[in-house]
Every structure is written in C-alpha cells, then in structure tokens.
Amino acid sequence: MATMTEHDVPQAVSTDPMIPQLYRIDRVRDETDDTFTLSLVPENGDTKISFLPGQFNMLYVFGTGEVPISISGSPAVTSFLEHTTRSVGIVTKAMGLLKPGDRIGVRGPFGSHWPLNEENGRDFVIISGGIGLAPLRPVLYYLMAQREKYRKIVLLYGARTPEDILFRKELERWRGKFDLEVQVTVDRAASGWRGNVGVVTPLVARAPFDPSNTVALLCGPEVMMRFAIMELQKRGVPHDRMYLSMERNMKCALGYCGHCQYGPGFVCKDGPVYRFDQIASVFGKSEV
Amino acid sequence: MIHTLESVIREHPFFQDFPAEHLPFITGCAKNVQFPEKHFIFLEGDPANEFYFIRSGAVSIEMVIPHLGPTTVQTVGEGEILGWSWVSPPYRWHFNAKTLKRTRALVFDAKCLRAKCEEDHDLGFEMLKRFANIITERLDATRLQLLDIYGHDD
Amino acid sequence: MTPKAPRFNSCLIMSPAQLDQLLQVLIKRDYEVLGPTVHEGAVVYDHVSSTKDLPVGWTDEQSGGKYRLKRREDGALFGFVVGPQSWKKFLFPPVARLWQAHRSDGLFEIVPEVRKPTKFAFIGMRACELHALGVQDKVFLQGPFVDPVYKLHRENIFIVAVDCIQAGGTCFCSSMKTGPKAGAGFDLALTEVIQEGRHQFVVRVGTKAGADLLSQVPHEEATPADVDCAENLVAEAAKHMGRTLDVNGIKEMLYRNTEHARWDQVADRCLSCSNCTMVCPTCFCSNVEDLTDLSGQQAERWRKWDSCFTTDFSYIHGSSVRSTPRSKYRQWMMHKLAYWFDQFGTSGCVGCGRCITWCPVGIDITEEARVIRESETFASAAG
Numbered sequence: 001m002a003t004m005t006e007h008d009v010p011q012a013v014s015t016d017p018m019i020p021q022l023y024r025i026d027r028v029r030d031e032t033d034d035t036f037t038l039s040l041v042p043e044n045g046d047t048k049i050s051f052l053p054g055q056f057n058m059l060y061v062f063g064t065g066e067v068p069i070s071i072s073g074s075p076a077v078t079s080f081l082e083h084t085t086r087s088v089g090i091v092t093k094a095m096g097l098l099k100p101g102d103r104i105g106v107r108g109p110f111g112s113h114w115p116l117n118e119e120n121g122r123d124f125v126i127i128s129g130g131i132g133l134a135p136l137r138p139v140l141y142y143l144m145a146q147r148e149k150y151r152k153i154v155l156l157y158g159a160r161t162p163e164d165i166l167f168r169k170e171l172e173r174w175r176g177k178f179d180l181e182v183q184v185t186v187d188r189a190a191s192g193w194r195g196n197v198g199v200v201t202p203l204v205a206r207a208p209f210d211p212s213n214t215v216a217l218l219c220g221p222e223v224m225m226r227f228a229i230m231e232l233q234k235r236g237v238p239h240d241r242m243y244l245s246m247e248r249n250m251k252c253a254l255g256y257c258g259h260c261q262y263g264p265g266f267v268c269k270d271g272p273v274y275r276f277d278q279i280a281s282v283f284g285k286s287e288v
Numbered sequence: 289m290i291h292t293l294e295s296v297i298r299e300h301p302f303f304q305d306f307p308a309e310h311l312p313f314i315t316g317c318a319k320n321v322q323f324p325e326k327h328f329i330f331l332e333g334d335p336a337n338e339f340y341f342i343r344s345g346a347v348s349i350e351m352v353i354p355h356l357g358p359t360t361v362q363t364v365g366e367g368e369i370l371g372w373s374w375v376s377p378p379y380r381w382h383f384n385a386k387t388l389k390r391t392r393a394l395v396f397d398a399k400c401l402r403a404k405c406e407e408d409h410d411l412g413f414e415m416l417k418r419f420a421n422i423i424t425e426r427l428d429a430t431r432l433q434l435l436d437i438y439g440h441d442d
Numbered sequence: 443m444t445p446k447a448p449r450f451n452s453c454l455i456m457s458p459a460q461l462d463q464l465l466q467v468l469i470k471r472d473y474e475v476l477g478p479t480v481h482e483g484a485v486v487y488d489h490v491s492s493t494k495d496l497p498v499g500w501t502d503e504q505s506g507g508k509y510r511l512k513r514r515e516d517g518a519l520f521g522f523v524v525g526p527q528s529w530k531k532f533l534f535p536p537v538a539r540l541w542q543a544h545r546s547d548g549l550f551e552i553v554p555e556v557r558k559p560t561k562f563a564f565i566g567m568r569a570c571e572l573h574a575l576g577v578q579d580k581v582f583l584q585g586p587f588v589d590p591v592y593k594l595h596r597e598n599i600f601i602v603a604v605d606c607i608q609a610g611g612t613c614f615c616s617s618m619k620t621g622p623k624a625g626a627g628f629d630l631a632l633t634e635v636i637q638e639g640r641h642q643f644v645v646r647v648g649t650k651a652g653a654d655l656l657s658q659v660p661h662e663e664a665t666p667a668d669v670d671c672a673e674n675l676v677a678e679a680a681k682h683m684g685r686t687l688d689v690n691g692i693k694e695m696l697y698r699n700t701e702h703a704r705w706d707q708v709a710d711r712c713l714s715c716s717n718c719t720m721v722c723p724t725c726f727c728s729n730v731e732d733l734t735d736l737s738g739q740q741a742e743r744w745r746k747w748d749s750c751f752t753t754d755f756s757y758i759h760g761s762s763v764r765s766t767p768r769s770k771y772r773q774w775m776m777h778k779l780a781y782w783f784d785q786f787g788t789s790g791c792v793g794c795g796r797c798i799t800w801c802p803v804g805i806d807i808t809e810e811a812r813v814i815r816e817s818e819t820f821a822s823a824a825g
Contacts, residue, residue: 129437129438130437130438159438160436160438160439185363187432187433187436187438188359188360188433189359189360190356190357190358190359190360191348191350191357191358191359191360191386193348194388194389195363196346196363197348197349197361197363198362198363198429198433199428199429199432199433201428201429201432202425202429206367220437220438221437221438223432223435223437224437227428227432
C-alpha cells in the first residue's frame with residue numbers, strides 16, 4: 001500500500017487502543033432527511049487532528065455502542081473532524097440525537113487511504129453512490145487544493161432521489177470554480193427534476209477521461225461498484241488503477257475481533273480502501 | 289440535406305457495422321426535428337410509430353403515479369436512442385416522454401421501417417439486434433434502480 | 443543428587459516426586475500454577491497445587507465427535523493429549539471488561555480498567571499448544587496494535603511443556619510439524635518415561651529461567667540412554683497420529699476450490715454450533731459489547747469470545763454477508779488453513795484435533811481438505 005510522503009499514515013496512538021478519546025459535538029448539520037454531518041472537536045485542546053482521505057474512526061455514543069464512520073472532512077483541517085452518516089441503526093440513530101456540546105468517543109483514525117500522492121498528472125474518475133460520497137469528499141478537498149497537479153477530474157454520483165443528493169452546494173462550487181466535472185444521476189425523480197434519471201453505469205461508459213492514464217476511485221453499494229467496474233474494464237482501465245472502499249461489520253477496528261474479515265484480509269487494516277487487483281479474486285463472490 | 293443526415297446516421301455508434309446497402313433506406317426514414325423545453329414528444333397510450341436519436345438536449349421518461357405524481361424513471365440524453373415500443377405489438381407508448389430542455393433529434397418513421405423489416409429479414413435482424421442491446425441496457429438499469437441500493441437497509 | 447544450576451539445553455532426570463517439588467517452588471514464588479485436571483469427565487486446565495491434582499492414571503479416547511476418559515494402568519501423570527480447553531482462556535479470557543464510563547451532566551468520563559499483572563505457570567503444555575501460543579502471539583502482539591490484556595498475561599508466563607508419548611485419536615501435529623516433541627518456547631520440557639519399573643521425566647532446559655527453577659529442585663543428569671529412550675517414545679508417537687493432513691500447497695489448493703461441491707456437503711452436516719471455534723487454541727474472534735445499567739449513567743465495554751459461526755457475525759446493512767452454514771464453514775476452514783498464511787505468515791492450525799473431537803457431528807477438517815484435494819487429482823487424472 002503506497003504511503004503519503006509528507007507524514008506516516010496516522011494510526012491511533014494509545015496504550016489501550018480500545019479506549020476512545022473524548023470529543024464534543026461542535027455542529028450538527030442535516031444533509032438530507034436521514035443523513036447528517038457531525039463536526040467534532042477534541043476535549044483535549046492539544047490534540048491535532050490528522051488523517052488521510054479514506055480512513056475512518058470508531059465513534060462511540062455513551063451506553064449505546066460504537067460504529068465505524070468514514071471521515072468526511074478536509075484532511076487539511078486540524079481543529080475539527082467531520083463525519084457524515086446515515087441514521088440507520090441503533091447507534092447512528094442515537095448519534096443523530098446528539099446536540100452541540102454533547103460528548104462523543106472517538107477511536108482512530110484506522111485503515112488504508114485513497115492513493116493521492118503518487119497520482120500526479122493523471123485523470124481522476126470518482127464514482128460514488130448514496131452515502132458513498134462521504135468517504136470520497138476528503139479526496140475532493142485534497143484534489144481541489146492542488147488542482148494543477150491533475151488533469152481531468154470527473155465525479156459521477158448516483159443517489160436515490162434529488163432530495164438525497166449530498167453536499168449539493170459544495171459540488172456546485174467545485175464544479176464552477178475548480179474545473180470539476182460533476183454528473184449526478186438519481187434512481188427516480190418527481191417531474192420537476194431536470195437532471196439525469198438512471199443508474200451510474202452509463203455515465204461511466206461515457207465519462208470524459210483517458211482510460212490509459214486514469215485513476216478510478218469507487219465508493220458506494222457493492223452492486224453499484226460491481227457494475228461500474230465492468231464499465232471501467234470495458235473502457236480499458238487496468239485493475240491496478242481502480243480503488244474501492246469496502247465495508248464489513250466492525251467491532252474493534254484493530255484486527256483482533258475478526259468480524260471484518262473479507263477473504264484473506266481485514267477491512268479495518270487491509271482496507272477499507274483496496275486496490276482492485278488485490279481483491280479481484282473475492283470481490284463480488286457470494287457470501288465471502 | 290440527405291447527405292448530412294446519412295453521415296450523422298452512419299457515424300452514430302448505434303449503426304456501427306450496419307450493412308451499407310441498408311443505409312439509404314434508413315436515411316430515407318429519418319428527418320431532423322426540434323422540440324422546445326417541457327414538450328411532450330409522446331404520451332402513454334399513443335401509437336408508437338417513431339423512434340428518435342437525441343442529437344442534443346434531454347428527454348425524461350415518466351409515468352404518472354397516483355400518490356407520487358409525475359415521476360421520471362429514466363432520462364435519455366445526447367447520443368442516446370429514445371423509444372422501443374415501436375418494435376412490439378400493440379405498438380403503443382408505455383410512458384410519457386417530455387423534454388427537459390430544448391431538444392434536437394432525428395425522428396425515424398418506424399411504421400415504414402416495420403413494413404420493410406417484414407419484407408427484408410436481414411434488415412429486420414440488424415435493427416432488432418441493436419434494439420435488443422438498448423432494451424438489455426435499460427433492463428439492467430431498471431433492475432438496479434428497483435433494488436433501491438441507496439435506500440434504507442431495514 | 444546435589445542441586446546445581448543445569449546447563450542450558452542440557453537434559454536431566456526428575457522423579458514424579460521431584461516434579462511435585464518443582465510445582466511447590468513455583469507456588470512459593472507466587473506463580474498461579476495451572477495444569478490439566480479431571481473435571482466432569484474431561485481434562486480441563488485449572489489450578490493445581492501438587493502433582494496429585496494432575497490426571498494421574500487417566501488417558502483419553504478421542505475420535506470424531508467422541509471423547510471419553512479411561513483409566514490407565516501405569517499411573518502416568520500426563521498420559522492423555524488435549525481436552526476441550528486450550529491455554530488461550532488464560533491469555534485471552536472469554537470475558538474481559540475493557541473499561542467503564544460514568545455520565546453526569548450530559549458529559550461522560552472513561553475509566554480504564556486497572557489490571558493486576560499475573561504470573562501464570564502453565565504445566566503440561568503440549569507441543570501443539572506451544573505453537574498455538576506463538577500463533578496467537580502474532581495476532582495479539584505483533585500486529586499494528588497490541589492487545590494490552592494478552593500482553594499483560596503473556597509477560598510473566600513460565601512454561602513447563604510436556605512431550606506427547608502417545609498420539610491422540612484425532613491428532614495430526616506430525617502433519618503440521620508442530621509436534622509431538624515440544625519445540626522452542628518453553629522454559630522446561632518433560633518427557634514422561636514409564637518403563638521397566640521406572641517412572642521418571644527426562645527434562646530439557648529451554649531458558650535461563652527454567653535452569654534457575656530447576657536448580658532449586660533435586661535432579662540428576664540424564665544419560666544418553668535416558669535421552670534416547672525419551673526420544674524414541676516421542677518418535678513412536680509421531681508415527682501413530684490419528685489423522686494426517688497434506689499441507690503441500692494447501693493455501694493455493696483451497697483458493698482454487700472456493701466453489702467446490704464439498705462445501706455444500708459439509709454444510710448439510712454442520713450445525714453452526716461454534717464448538718470448533720471455542721475449543722480451537724488459535725481461534726481469536728471476539729465481540730465488543732457496550733452496556734449500560736438501568737440508570738443509563740454507568741456504561742461498560744466488554745470483550746467476549748465470539749465465533750464466525752454466529753448468525754450476526756458478518757451482519758452489515760440489514761443482513762449477514764455469510765448467512766448459510768456453507769459460507770460459514772467455508773470461512774472458518776479457509777481462514778484456518780489458507781487466509782491465515784496471508785494474514786500472519788503461518789497456518790492457523792496446529793493439528794491438535796480438538797475441532798474433530800468436539801464437533802457434535804464429527805466433521806473432520808483433515809477429511810474435508812483431503813476430499814477436495816483428491817477431487818483435483820482425480821479430475822486431472824481423468825483428463
């Protein structure tokens with residue numbers, strides 16, 4: 001796994017890595033009717049936030065439980081952490097009820113990261129679906145901050161309905177200001193929607209990138225990634241230039257509890273970001 | 289005019305490897321057409337005697353669903369084909385097609401083409417092969433949309 | 443018979459009585475002395491205060507889904523192999539509280555667990571179990587994170603290993619090259635010799651700590667004949683293993699056969715009862731449970747043993763990735779014999795045979811591997 005040159009991949013530092021650090025909620029922003037973003041500030045003022053795009057934290061809600069949530073903010077920001085999550089289970093629902101000033105436990109950052117430093121001069125095609133845009137947002141911040149290092153950057157984004165599109169304002173701003181090609185499509189829409197309706201797959205087929213000099217980053221439902229990869233393959237993008245973020249049940253995030261095993265690896269330490277050729281033999285296999 | 293039409297048709301990916309001898313007939317079935325924004329190209333239930341190449345603009349395929357209102361299930365954009373209901377009886381549109389913006393297209397006289405395909409099965413096969421592709425793609429897409437993969441898990 | 447510091451790697455002789463004295467020295471040195479004992483018809487690891495607490499004169503008969511203790515005639519102290527428990531229960535306890543948290547005024551504080559260091563003395567650790575210890579060391583100590591619970595218990599262990607002089611009915615340590623002779627990692631290793639009216643232990647010294655302990659107890663130098671005798675007994679045991687496993691290219695062989703029909707056949711028998719994972723000395727999966735009391739102001743985080751066979755083990759996004767017995771058994775076996783190499787550089791299996799013995803339906807990991815391997819040979823022979 002390639003590493004960034006500026007600093008080592010940050011990992012949780014603690015004598016007991018199962019003990020959360022204490023953070024407090026600084027802001028809560030509702031993104032859609034079931035998705036929200038938390039901004040967290042460390043209770044210990046000396047702590048500087050450091051992570052690489054693609055990594056995740058384990059977030060603990062007192063007494064309710066702990067879940068892995070990808071970091072969704074800018075990696076250049078050291079004073080607060082952002083996490084965007086859907087409210088789907090007991091813990092995330094409880095998380096959605098937290099208010100500014102409430103305390104939350106944070107363990108991390110864990111896991112592998114998107115390959116950014118060694119891909120200068122390439123096209124980037126970023127394929128995301130639903131909440132999958134959240135772990136990719138740090139990538140977009142990073143790329144936009146050094147836009148001149150890359151050629152074409154294309155973001156393809158599938159959502160359920162127009163109301164479920166995340167980070168709309170930011171996408172508009174990036175599209176306008178930073179030469180980011182953004183194509184959004186939804187599964188269905190009320191007839192006032194003037195954008196695309198349909199799946200992400202045909203967008204991949206037609207997106208303006210050079211397959212011989214492209215890095216593809218994918219994050220979303222496995223089914224979506226499967227079909228998107230088929231289109232990328234058809235266009236001739238090699239397997240070692242495709243990266244996906246995988247998800248599995250996680251409890252410890254340290255490589256011991258065994259829950260996140262995915263084929264021969266652990267998603268918490270070999271992933272969540274995988275280069276596709278490393279998992280091609282198990283990806284899409286039933287019940288692996 | 290016909291020369292321009294023929295080159296547009298010949299260069300379209302849909303007609304890649306299409307036998308040259310059928311091109312003039314196909315071109316003869318085609319004409320340029322333009323629609324303004326928010327225009328119904330066809331309505332559910334109308335006779336389906338055309339299909340369209342979208343040259344620019346976008347068209348929304350929609351249904352009116354009692355509790356949801358008019359709902360778009362697919363958009364067809366530049367370079368794509370609109371309409372396959374001309375292929376199977378009773379040759380009626382199953383959905384509404386409404387432009388999202390000003391749209392330019394080539395419209396093909398499918399009634400005429402159907403008759404010719406019945407006579408000339410080679411031509412018929414070439415057309416059906418290509419439309420089968422489109423229908424497969426739409427079916428795959430529809431299935432994915434049906435799975436509601438971004439939706440709630442519980 | 444004068445006690446003196448034995449040389450490293452030397453071989454010595456001890457009588458059973460002297461072994462008992464050794465245990466007393468350990469107890470006097472505040473070790474928590476743990477060893478095999480008989481309880482409810484099985485050999486389990488528990489506190490021993492003298493050699494009398496060991497399964498003296500007991501042996502075990504094991505086969506697929508069967509375990510019985512039977513009386514021996516010779517009064518051997520270690521005349522059995524392994525029972526349903528492994529030493530992992532001391533280093534990786536089945537339940538462990540990780541921390542507590544207290545809430546007040548909407549904020550909470552976390553109180554780390556204060557853990558007392560332990561001094562375990564493991565008496566009677568088998569060669570396969572020594573290997574299992576090394577396998578778990580890799581998991582808990584040599585990854586990107588160190589487990590503080592395992593590390594704490596592991597630090598002060600004193601190990602008196604025992605060579606197996608008879609192979610168990612489901613044993614295959616020879617195939618796995620993990621026994622029956624205890625390799626590295628012990629402080630002392632014993633071979634029990636009962637022949638021609640003699641009952642004694644040939645002792646190998648593995649570490650300075652072992653040498654130091656031995657110097658507190660009467661012992662004699664072993665003669666070359668003693669040493670040969672012990673080695674022959676162990677070599678004989680190696681020839682009578684209850685099972686064998688061909689490990690040549692086993693990882694690749696299993697990777698080639700992830701969709702083999704055999705997985706469906708074993709799935710018809712597997713109850714997903716998780717016995718195999720509980721008795722296996724290397725299985726390490728655990729669950730993390732966050733609990734509160736009724737007031738909602740006190741919370742605790744616990745770690746508990748878990749098994750990849752449980753229903754929700756792989757639960758994500760509304761359902762389990764592995765919900766069928768087929769996929770669960772395949773995961774367990776492929777992890778044990780194949781994925782483990784990619785994760786930790788060794789096999790996860792040490793050939794102890796417990797999973798075969800304690801499976802209620804007698805599923806045999808060696809048989810499953812053999813059937814899959816033979817089907818390949820057959821297929822290629824048939825052209």
